[in-house]
Amino acid sequence: xxxxxxxxxxxxxxxxxxxxxxxxxxxxxxxxxxxxxxxxxxxxxxxxxxxxxxxxxxxxxxxxxxxxxxxxxxxxxxxxxxxxxxxxxxxxxxxxxxxxxxxxxxxxxxxxxxxxxxxxxxxxxxxxxxxxxxxxxxxxxxxxxxxxxxxxxxxxxxxxx
Ligand code: SF4
Ligand code: SF4
Numbered sequence: 001x002x003x004x005x006x007x008x009x010x011x012x013x014x015x016x017x018x019x020x021x022x023x024x025x026x027x028x029x030x031x032x033x034x035x036x037x038x039x040x041x042x043x044x045x046x047x048x049x050x051x052x053x054x055x056x057x058x059x060x061x062x063x064x065x066x067x068x069x070x071x072x073x074x075x076x077x078x079x080x081x082x083x084x085x086x087x088x089x090x091x092x093x094x095x096x097x098x099x100x101x102x103x104x105x106x107x108x109x110x111x112x113x114x115x116x117x118x119x120x121x122x123x124x125x126x127x128x129x130x131x132x133x134x135x136x137x138x139x140x141x142x143x144x145x146x147x148x149x150x151x152x153x154x155x156x157x158x159x160x161x
Contacts, residue, residue, distance in 0.1 A: 032098035033079030035072050037110040041091035044068050044113055044127035048083035048092060057083055057110070067114055068127040071107035074099055118151035120158075125151050 035057065049057045049070060056076035060069045079096050102108075113127040125131065131148060138145040147155045 030096045030098060031078055032075070032096065033077040033081075034074060034095045034097055034099065035077060035083065035110065036093045036095070037070070038091040038093075039111050041089045042070070042111045042113075042129060043089055043133035044070070044111070044130045045088065046070075047086045047088065051082050051086045053080060053082060054078055058107070061115075065115065065124065067112055069109055070111040072110045073107045075103045116149070118154050119149040120154040121151060123151040123153075125149075 033056075046059055049055075049059045052058070054076045056073050056078075058071055058073075060071055061067065075098065079094060081094060084092050084094050113129045116125045116128050116131050117123065118125055134145070135148060147158050150158060
């Protein structure tokens with residue numbers, strides 16, 4: 001018997017024995033997903049967007065590039081689970097399903113953060129959540145990383161002066 005037939009047989013058995021409801025079974029078969037994000041954990045690394053094969057999750061700069069935004073197009077998500085797999089902070093949650101009434105509506109903002117600027121020249125450095133995450137990790141290792149508030153160019157100048 002093929003693997004597919006074995007799988008169908010196991011599913012039917014689970015339904016018949018009440019281990020899984022028909023509703024849950026239908027949900028498992030839906031090739032769409034809805035992603036939720038725990039904003040207290042996201043560090044703006046962008047890995048989920050870089051690895052999403054359908055660009056359902058994508059990065060966009062907000063007004064005048066003052067903000068970092070992670071957006072989600074609900075109808076483009078195939079529930080492949082890649083974003084969940086790559087997120088280093090485990091802040092994403094995936095549920096199968098499609099919110100039909102939201103098809104065609106603008107992408108949902110999953111996460112938004114202000115871009116930090118170099119305290120010397122004002123150039124954008126990166127989202128605050130990313131900088132604060134680096135600070136936390138460096139401090140946890142008992143090290144001191146100087147000039148985190150400076151852009152690479154001003155950091156070099158400061159180190160050489
Ligand atoms: S589950 Fe897959 S398709 Fe959906 S957002 Fe994550 S990586 Fe993209
Ligand atoms: S959700 Fe996870 S992978 Fe995506 S930007 Fe935030 S920390 Fe990175």
